[in-house]
Amino acid sequence: MSIMPSLCMETITQEQTLAVDQRSAMLHVKPGAIKNKLRLGMAALVHDVVFLYRLLRHPMTPWYVRGLLVLPIMYICSPIQLIPSFIPVIGQMDDVFVIWIAKKSSRRLVDVKTRQECHNAAAATELSFYEATRTYYEKTSK
Numbered sequence: 001m002s003i004m005p006s007l008c009m010e011t012i013t014q015e016q017t018l019a020v021d022q023r024s025a026m027l028h029v030k031p032g033a034i035k036n037k038l039r040l041g042m043a044a045l046v047h048d049v050v051f052l053y054r055l056l057r058h059p060m061t062p063w064y065v066r067g068l069l070v071l072p073i074m075y076i077c078s079p080i081q082l083i084p085s086f087i088p089v090i091g092q093m094d095d096v097f098v099i100w101i102a103k104k105s106s107r108r109l110v111d112v113k114t115r116q117e118c119h120n121a122a123a124a125t126e127l128s129f130y131e132a133t134r135t136y137y138e139k140t141s142k
Contacts, residue, residue, distance in 0.1 A: 045096060048103050051122040055106055060114045065106055072102040 055061055056069045075081065076095050085091040107115065 045099070047122055048099055050125050051118055052099070052102055052106065054118040054121045055110060055115070058114055058118055061110060065109045068105060068109070069102060072098045 052069055052072070056066055061069075075098050081091075081094065083091050083094040085095065
């Protein structure tokens with residue numbers, strides 16, 4: 001009987017310690033760090049989309065990969081989706097997931113040289129709206 005309350009007290013103190021550790025970890029996050037992570041994630045997503053577009057348009061891409069790359073475009077543009085896009089977060093996450101699956105599957109089906117050319121072309125693409133967003137956030141944060 002006396003063992004049970006002590007075990008419960010240990011569990012409670014461990015949970016309280018964990019909660020305090022999580023709160024203190026969140027306090028040490030810099031104010032702009034989350035914004036920068038979101039900005040980098042968005043830039044990576046745009047890079048992936050440009051990479052898939054370049055892969056679709058590349059002359060050395062096999063026909064079956066082109067057919068596979070058209071499917072995500074049709075899914076994202078379709079008004080009928082598994083999770084509708086008007087649902088705030090989850091609706092956009094399934095679109096990101098479709099892009100991720102297309103990139104993963106094309107990685108296995110396309111040769112390294114073609115993939116590298118498309119990756120380099122996507123990296124060299126000017127992202128003017130990204131620069132505009134970055135300068136807007138720099139001006140508003142001052």
